[in-house]
Structures are given as C-alpha cells and as structure tokens.
Amino acid sequence: MLTVRPVRISDLPVIEKMAVDSGIGVTSLPNNREKLYEKIQSSLGAFEHEAIAGTGREYYMFVLEDEGEVVGTASISASAGFEEPFYSYRSETMVHASRALQVNNRIHVLNMCHDLTGQIQLCGYFCAPKQQMRAYELLSRARLMYISAARARFGRRILVEMQGILDDNDQSPFWDAIGRRFFNMDFPQVEQAFAQRSKTFIAELMPTYPIYVPLLPDSAQNAIGQIHPDFERPFDILTREGFEADNYIDIFDGGAVLTAEVDQLFTLREQRMHRVEVAPVLPEGAVEMVISNHRSAEFAVTQARGVVVDEVLFMTPDTARVLALTSGQQACVAPLLPQAGRTAA
Known part of the structure; x- marks a missing residue:
C-alpha cells in the first residue's frame, strides 16, 4: 500500500540516493549528506512544533513508501525566501512609442523581482521513475493534505518551480544567454551553488535592469516558460490541482513557475x-x-x-x-x- 509520512533520520541513506538520481533538476534536494541531514533535522523540528501558527521558517519533508520501501520524497517550505528574497523573472510587456514616427511597439521583457517571497513553496519532489502515476499523485497531493491539517501554519498563496529545458549536455539555453554572461559558470555549477550556498549572489551578480527578450537567441526565447520532459508528470498533476503558469519564470533556466490560491486547489476544495x-x-x-x-x-x-x-x-x-x-x-x-x-x- 502506498503511504506518505514525515521523513525520519533513518531515511537518510535512501534520500541520499534520490538526491543523486534526481540530477541537477531538484535544487532543494542537494547531493550533499550534511545538507540533507540538516533538512531532515529541520523537518523533524517543524513537525514536532506545537504552536498553532507557524513562524514561516518551517521546512517539512515527506517520504513515499511502497510496501515499506521508500520510493519518493517531497517537501514544503512554509515561506519561500524567509531569510532572503526569493528571486524570479516577471514576464511583462513594455511599450515603446513615438508619435512623430507613428510607431507603437510592444516588447516582451523580463524583470528580476522577488514578488513571490513569502509564499508557500512546494519543493524537493522526486519519485522513482518505475512508480505508476498514482504514486506521483499521492506524493504531490499529500503535501496539500498536510497544509490542510495544519492550515494556520501556512499562508494564502503557493508556488512551485518547474525545471526548464536543457540540452543533451545538461546545459540551459536560457542560462547561457543571460546568467553565464555575469557568472562565468555553466548551468550545473550554478545549480550546485544555488542548492548549497546563500542566494544573495543572485542580487550581487545578475542584471537588475529589464532583459529584452527579442535580443536573446532563439534557443533562449524558446525555453522561456517551458517544462523539462522529466517534469511532465508533476506538471500534469499540479495543473489538474488548479496551479497555473502565471507571469513568472525561473531565474536560472527560464522554466515555468506555477502559482495558485491554496484554498482554491482541488484537494483543499473537495x-x-x-x-x-x-x-x-x-x-x-x-x-x-x-x-x-x-x-x-x-x-x-x-x-x-x-x-x-x-x-x-x-x-x-x-x-x-x-x-x-x-x-x-x-x-x-x-x-x-x-x-x-x-x-x-
């Protein structure tokens, strides 16, 4: 029988293996034993916290069991960017007009922002590929059932980041067109840095002025808001729940950021x-x-x-x-x- 429960210290070895198997796509599941141990310890403290309302600092990690074997994991961050801003690109349209020339152009631009800071974040999701769709669904929906059970600990809005398009060498066309110009790091390197270090380097090095999308290479433009094939199952589940790809994309690979009103999601509504x-x-x-x-x-x-x-x-x-x-x-x-x-x- 498929069951989802809070993570335990004894789950660390299998969580480590999942971190390796997940590759670079799940930054909140770092391939680092010490970091994973810290996350599990943090989760244990969050679940045992007796206060009715949370502080926003809490991190909850779950595991999926199939007949006693741990085959998946997923997490909730009660408040994205609790200690530091949560960065993303906001997709907007800028108007360039000249009355004298009778020109009125609408230009697609990306603005770095932290609009989503403070929202609930679903993260750390990984399920063994051999599992059927029902396992993926249960693991995803279990987090929402927990939010319902501890509703006072969580806010009104919720987000999920989807991994974007990568090439055969695990490089991101979006990152190569923008981030690499400022970091001089390839995509796997920056994902590793993001998973294990402070995120303040984003504000320190990434451009804060608008990115004019028409000036980007076609490969980068085509990657904006797209979903990596490995994330199609989670994406299908989340959209059926009621999540929508809004006006935000991931600051590294340009993947879609899905958002929703928590209480309007199917699981909580029904x-x-x-x-x-x-x-x-x-x-x-x-x-x-x-x-x-x-x-x-x-x-x-x-x-x-x-x-x-x-x-x-x-x-x-x-x-x-x-x-x-x-x-x-x-x-x-x-x-x-x-x-x-x-x-x-």
Missing part, C-alpha cells in the same frame, strides 16, 4: 472530514480515494478504497493500520483528481 468506521468488508459503492489522518507529527496519508455512508467513512483494517486510526476517530478524505481536460462536478 476534501471532507468524516468519522471513521473500520470494517473488514466495505459497504457497496467503495471507490479509490485519498485519506489522511489529519494530524501533524504523526501525519500519514494513503490512497485506498473506502466509502462514505451517512457521513461515516468506512475503511479496511489495512488502511486504518497505516493511518494509525481506529473506529470513532476523524479522517480527511479527498476524491481522486479529475483527468486532464475535465473538471470536478
């Missing part, structure tokens, strides 16, 4: 709380659903068959066991995501 009844045989009408125990430090979520009858959620003993629930307790239930191109009724 979830319901129900009293639990554990039954060896489920009543008629049981369907697959996402179920969480709606706790913090002992948080757990799974996808399993269940059925709601007269506001009571019937689940099997196996489901109750992985969620540490008994009859009479409360559980949070969300339906499966609508398929692409369809919306919930």
Whole structure:
C-alpha cells in the first residue's frame, strides 16, 4: 500500500540516493549528506512544533513508501525566501512609442523581482521513475493534505518551480544567454551553488535592469516558460490541482513557475472530514480515494478504497493500520483528481 509520512533520520541513506538520481533538476534536494541531514533535522523540528501558527521558517519533508520501501520524497517550505528574497523573472510587456514616427511597439521583457517571497513553496519532489502515476499523485497531493491539517501554519498563496529545458549536455539555453554572461559558470555549477550556498549572489551578480527578450537567441526565447520532459508528470498533476503558469519564470533556466490560491486547489476544495468506521468488508459503492489522518507529527496519508455512508467513512483494517486510526476517530478524505481536460462536478 502506498503511504506518505514525515521523513525520519533513518531515511537518510535512501534520500541520499534520490538526491543523486534526481540530477541537477531538484535544487532543494542537494547531493550533499550534511545538507540533507540538516533538512531532515529541520523537518523533524517543524513537525514536532506545537504552536498553532507557524513562524514561516518551517521546512517539512515527506517520504513515499511502497510496501515499506521508500520510493519518493517531497517537501514544503512554509515561506519561500524567509531569510532572503526569493528571486524570479516577471514576464511583462513594455511599450515603446513615438508619435512623430507613428510607431507603437510592444516588447516582451523580463524583470528580476522577488514578488513571490513569502509564499508557500512546494519543493524537493522526486519519485522513482518505475512508480505508476498514482504514486506521483499521492506524493504531490499529500503535501496539500498536510497544509490542510495544519492550515494556520501556512499562508494564502503557493508556488512551485518547474525545471526548464536543457540540452543533451545538461546545459540551459536560457542560462547561457543571460546568467553565464555575469557568472562565468555553466548551468550545473550554478545549480550546485544555488542548492548549497546563500542566494544573495543572485542580487550581487545578475542584471537588475529589464532583459529584452527579442535580443536573446532563439534557443533562449524558446525555453522561456517551458517544462523539462522529466517534469511532465508533476506538471500534469499540479495543473489538474488548479496551479497555473502565471507571469513568472525561473531565474536560472527560464522554466515555468506555477502559482495558485491554496484554498482554491482541488484537494483543499473537495476534501471532507468524516468519522471513521473500520470494517473488514466495505459497504457497496467503495471507490479509490485519498485519506489522511489529519494530524501533524504523526501525519500519514494513503490512497485506498473506502466509502462514505451517512457521513461515516468506512475503511479496511489495512488502511486504518497505516493511518494509525481506529473506529470513532476523524479522517480527511479527498476524491481522486479529475483527468486532464475535465473538471470536478
């Protein structure tokens, strides 16, 4: 049975392997044992924090288990750029006009900004490629179920960065056209620096004036707002949740930055709380659903068959066991995501 739970110190070896397997695309999952250990320790403290409202500093790391084997990980940063600004490029249109020449041109420009600072950030996402789509979905949605369970700890807006287009040598056409001119570092090098050091170097070295998109090479222009093929599954899940590619792109590779209103996302909109009844045989009408125990430090979520009858959620003993629930307790239930191109009724 697929289950998502908070990370433990004992998960460090497998998290290390995932950091290697994820390559350069997941900067919040650094290939550095000490940094990963710090993230796990930070997560343990965040989950155990008893305050109703968070400070914004919290970092929550989860793992996906498949029959007891850890096969994925994902995280939440309660406030992007809590200690330093969260940089991105804002995509805008600038008008250049001359009444004398009767010219009125609309030019696509990119402005470095930190508009998204303070928003919730979904990050550190990696799932073993052999896993089916349902595993990817559960890992992604579990974070939203946790935000619901600890809603007072999180803000109103949420963002996710998508990795942009790279060539066969893991170089970014977008980075080569802009960042390399100021850093004299190739893309893998700067991604490594971003993952392990302070981000203030962005403000120190990157141009703060508008970037005129028509002046960039075609390869860089074509990369703006695009998604790396390895991120197509997460992108599909997030867009079905209700995330949208707004006017922001990643400052390094030009990949799309997705944003949303937290409470308007499908999982939070459609979830319901129900009293639990554990039954060896489920009543008629049981369907697959996402179920969480709606706790913090002992948080757990799974996808399993269940059925709601007269506001009571019937689940099997196996489901109750992985969620540490008994009859009479409360559980949070969300339906499966609508398929692409369809919306919930």
